[in-house]
Amino acid sequence: MVFKHDIVIVGSGLAGLRAAMEVAGVADVGLISKVYPTRSHSGAAQGGIAAALGNEEPDSWEWHMYDTVKGGDYLTDQDAAEILAQDAPRAVYELEHMGVPFNRTADGRIAQRAFGGHTSNFGKAAIKRACHAADRTGRVILDTLYWETVRRGIRVYNEFQLVDLIIKDNQVVGLVAYELANGQVHVFHSRIVVVGTGGFGKVFRTTSNCFANTGEGVYLTYKAGIPLEDMEFVQFHPTGVYGLGILITEAARGEGGILRNGKGERFMERYAPVIKDLAPRDMVSRAIYQEIREGRGINGRDFVHLDLTHLGKDKLAEKLSDITSFAKIYLGIDPAIAPIPISPTCHYMMGGIPTNLDAQVLGKDQQNVPGLYAAGECACLSLHGANRLGCNSLLDLVVFGRRCGEKMIQDLKQLSWTDLPAHPEERTLARIETLEKRKQGETAYALRASLQKTMMDHCSVFRNQTGLSQALADIQVLKGKYENIFVRDHGPRYNTDLMEAFELESLLGLAEAIVVSALARQESRGAHSRQDYPDRDDHNWLKHTLIQKTERDPRIFFKPVTITRFQPKARTY
Amino acid sequence: MVELHFKIFRFDPQVDKGSYFKHYTVKAEPEERILDCLNRIKWEQDGTLSYRMSCGHGVCGSDGMKVNGTCRLACQALVRDYQCPEVVLEPLPVFKVLKDLVVDMDPFLKGIKLLRPHLISGAPAPEKERKQSPEDRKKLDEVIRCILCACCTASCPVNWINEKYTGPAALVWAFRYIFESRDEQILERLRQVDHPDGAWGCVNHFECTRVCPKEIPVTKSINTIKREIEKRLR
Numbered sequence: 189m190v191f192k193h194d195i196v197i198v199g200s201g202l203a204g205l206r207a208a209m210e211v212a213g214v215a216d217v218g219l220i221s222k223v224y225p226t227r228s229h230s231g232a233a234q235g236g237i238a239a240a241l242g243n244e245e246p247d248s249w250e251w252h253m254y255d256t257v258k259g260g261d262y263l264t265d266q267d268a269a270e271i272l273a274q275d276a277p278r279a280v281y282e283l284e285h286m287g288v289p290f291n292r293t294a295d296g297r298i299a300q301r302a303f304g305g306h307t308s309n310f311g312k313a314a315i316k317r318a319c320h321a322a323d324r325t326g327r328v329i330l331d332t333l334y335w336e337t338v339r340r341g342i343r344v345y346n347e348f349q350l351v352d353l354i355i356k357d358n359q360v361v362g363l364v365a366y367e368l369a370n371g372q373v374h375v376f377h378s379r380i381v382v383v384g385t386g387g388f389g390k391v392f393r394t395t396s397n398c399f400a401n402t403g404e405g406v407y408l409t410y411k412a413g414i415p416l417e418d419m420e421f422v423q424f425h426p427t428g429v430y431g432l433g434i435l436i437t438e439a440a441r442g443e444g445g446i447l448r449n450g451k452g453e454r455f456m457e458r459y460a461p462v463i464k465d466l467a468p469r470d471m472v473s474r475a476i477y478q479e480i481r482e483g484r485g486i487n488g489r490d491f492v493h494l495d496l497t498h499l500g501k502d503k504l505a506e507k508l509s510d511i512t513s514f515a516k517i518y519l520g521i522d523p524a525i526a527p528i529p530i531s532p533t534c535h536y537m538m539g540g541i542p543t544n545l546d547a548q549v550l551g552k553d554q555q556n557v558p559g560l561y562a563a564g565e566c567a568c569l570s571l572h573g574a575n576r577l578g579c580n581s582l583l584d585l586v587v588f589g590r591r592c593g594e595k596m597i598q599d600l601k602q603l604s605w606t607d608l609p610a611h612p613e614e615r616t617l618a619r620i621e622t623l624e625k626r627k628q629g630e631t632a633y634a635l636r637a638s639l640q641k642t643m644m645d646h647c648s649v650f651r652n653q654t655g656l657s658q659a660l661a662d663i664q665v666l667k668g669k670y671e672n673i674f675v676r677d678h679g680p681r682y683n684t685d686l687m688e689a690f691e692l693e694s695l696l697g698l699a700e701a702i703v704v705s706a707l708a709r710q711e712s713r714g715a716h717s718r719q720d721y722p723d724r725d726d727h728n729w730l731k732h733t734l735i736q737k738t739e740r741d742p743r744i745f746f747k748p749v750t751i752t753r754f755q756p757k758a759r760t761y
Numbered sequence: 762m763v764e765l766h767f768k769i770f771r772f773d774p775q776v777d778k779g780s781y782f783k784h785y786t787v788k789a790e791p792e793e794r795i796l797d798c799l800n801r802i803k804w805e806q807d808g809t810l811s812y813r814m815s816c817g818h819g820v821c822g823s824d825g826m827k828v829n830g831t832c833r834l835a836c837q838a839l840v841r842d843y844q845c846p847e848v849v850l851e852p853l854p855v856f857k858v859l860k861d862l863v864v865d866m867d868p869f870l871k872g873i874k875l876l877r878p879h880l881i882s883g884a885p886a887p888e889k890e891r892k893q894s895p896e897d898r899k900k901l902d903e904v905i906r907c908i909l910c911a912c913c914t915a916s917c918p919v920n921w922i923n924e925k926y927t928g929p930a931a932l933v934w935a936f937r938y939i940f941e942s943r944d945e946q947i948l949e950r951l952r953q954v955d956h957p958d959g960a961w962g963c964v965n966h967f968e969c970t971r972v973c974p975k976e977i978p979v980t981k982s983i984n985t986i987k988r989e990i991e992k993r994l995r
Contacts, residue, residue, distance in 0.1 A: 223821070226909050227815045227816070227823045228821075229821075232818075232820045280890075281889055284890040284891060285890075287879060287880030291898065292893050292894065292895045293895070296894050297890055297892065299895075321905065324820075324905070328905050331909075335879045339877070369859060398817065398821060399815050399817065435818075506902075509906075510906075518792070518818070518839070633804035679775070679809060680775065682859065684811060685803070685808035
């Protein structure tokens with residue numbers, strides 16, 4: 189079938205929903221999502237959303253902007269950070285007005301708590317800036333925005349998976365989607381496509397990301413020849429449940445939780461004397477691995493403890509009830525009584541589809557691609573630089589999701605309809621046929637497991653030339669094997685076997701982009717830590733990496749960082 | 762590693778005359794999830810098996826299903842708790858089966874939508890936040906844990922016999938806004954569930970409360986709505 193909308197948004201997380209709300213009633217919008225919207229991974233965000241409301245102690249948006257820039261190890265484009273920090277209070281009040289059930293202060297205002305890397309007075313002390321609803325902040329915002337889109341009658345195509353973008357003469361014409369319920373391949377004809385497909389943590393074995401986070405939107409943009417930005421910057425969240433990778437929110441430390449090594453020491457005191465356990469995530473993750481490497485893991489093993497025992501049952505119940513229940517369910521541990529075993533888990537992609545401040549996607553010549561927009565984790569503004577601060581991602585989604593919507597309303601006046609090319613769905617149909625014809629070969633599962641292992645072994649918190657080269661070689665082998673992949677399910681209904689085979693192409697392509705970008709950057713900055721280049725090198729590397737797919741090897745080039753208020757200096761906490 | 766024997770409900774309405782069960786055996790660690798076993802079956806043994814999943818840790822609400830007769834999330838069910846001869850997996854009851862363990866969620870969501878699960882306030886929004894006391898906010902602590910997994914509604918014996926019943930999940934969402942101090946349509950909201958197929962349809966089976974993966978006191982919340990109806994509408 190061919191569906192026609194002025195705007196088609198791919199992804200129903202907070203960025204997609206917020207953009208949709210902005211244009212609803214003004215333009216005809218369709219939202220496609222591979223899962224029901226309330227299953228989107230924005231809902232797994234726990235700790236909070238940052239805004240300098242000053243409800244708990246004096247705060248200013250300049251401090252928030254500074255923290256964002258310093259947290260990003262000065263790779264942050266400061267014009268983007270300024271918009272984020274300045275617009276944050278409005279964005280949070282807007283959510284409150286929509287009904288988001290934030291926790292409250294004694295006098296009825298939105299409650300705030302401390303979070304990693306958020307400080308007062310340009311780094312002097314930790315500050316309470318994270319607005320929250322217990323430890324399910326993302327989920328309640330997602331629910332609120334979802335029902336709001338329902339109320340506004342926005343057309344949602346549930347369980348439609350993006351499989352191809354239609355771009356003709358550098359102009360977006362629409363996309364191709366696979367309907368999971370019946371296996372039909374549909375064409376969406378539109379004047380605008382918004383990519384809001386989130387992260388792609390599934391390239392790693394240990395991740396807090398959901399199964400759906402496989403990055404189709406980013407990969408298909410890359411495949412269309414549009415370069416991706418800063419792909420080497422992958423955030424590992426320090427506190428994943430050991431062995432499972434399930435997220436334990438940074439709010440656990442914001443509320444007073446402490447990391448301890450095998451000797452019972454509060455080791456973060458040595459790495460970040462001022463804000464200790466509330467250092468940014470990249471630093472804490474490295475510190476944990478450092479402790480483990482030097483034999484100070486718990487019983488010499490590869491994890492440390494997150495100690496919440498001193499917080500008391502009441503605080504855990506009021507502020508951290510979800511993570512308390514995770515610890516009980518998955519580990520059989522009551523955090524009020526015993527510490528939680530944790531190790532870093534792949535959490536967030538700082539890199540992605542380059543956009544300007546209005547979510548317009550920038551092509552290889554840095555000019556925007558007419559009709560193509562991106563917002564949320566899949567986009568790279570670059571707002572989070574080399575390392576994102578906690579609570580800045582929910583904020584990013586609602587601030588830049590809205591800006592994306594505003595810009596689209598303006599641009600629709602100039603964007604005319606372009607005719608669809610003949611049979612745009614053919615490529616997809618042919619691909620399905622090939623996959624189904626092959627009676628034996630490689631399975632997506634086995635290749636994916638190998639990919640996730642090599643990425644974990646060679647491209648996680650610490651990296652070096654040898655390991656990255658090995659990862660790249662492994663990926664080449666896997667890409668070769670992918671050519672011989674087959675599917676076992678040939679039915680049309682809920683054929684996730686087929687979709688997983690499609691997803692694997694994205695994972696392989698994005699993993700390659702991460703590794704090639706990581707090989708290129710010969711310095712350590714934020715979440716990209718090279719053992720063979722341990723220092724930050726502003727002279728040579730204060731610039732964004734761009735990677736473009738070509739007929740042969742990917743091409744790497746660079747673009748400058750936007751620096752306005754804060755000159756780079758040493759990053760200590 | 763332990764060996765588990767699974768008996769899984771299979772049905773593809775397009776090709777199968779009726780549903781049937783298929784048997785699988787998998788090895789798993791005691792601390793692994795039933796969802797991990799399902800994935801292993803799908804990835805290593807039978808790619809044609811369909812089910813929904815996403816976050817894998819009880820937040821997104823995708824993988825509600827019947828595990829040995831009880832509706833729950835496969836990602837919250839651990840292997841160590843199923844040291845039994847057979848683990849039977851079936852789709853959530855009440856809903857139409859689309860394939861295997863995948864059910865049609867649309868009627869469930871439509872039922873909640875009817876209750877207008879969004880804040881209604883005619884007053885112009887203040888410049889900053891609307892004030893709400895911590896005590897008023899606390900009334901919502903439990904119901905905002907709902908993840909729309911539908912385990913409660915699927916488990917409710919009233920739902921099995923009365924398809925017009927609003928159902929426990931929708932009543933949780935009604936509670937969410939009836940006891941929301943910022944909302945201005947509390948009486949209308951109470952009237953909307955003040956009928957035999959609304960809040961009064963609940964006859965305290967407590968199945969919803971028993972199965973809720975987020976430990977929401979669902980039955981208690983419905984009874985609180987009933988008391989509020991008595992207080993405010995009579």
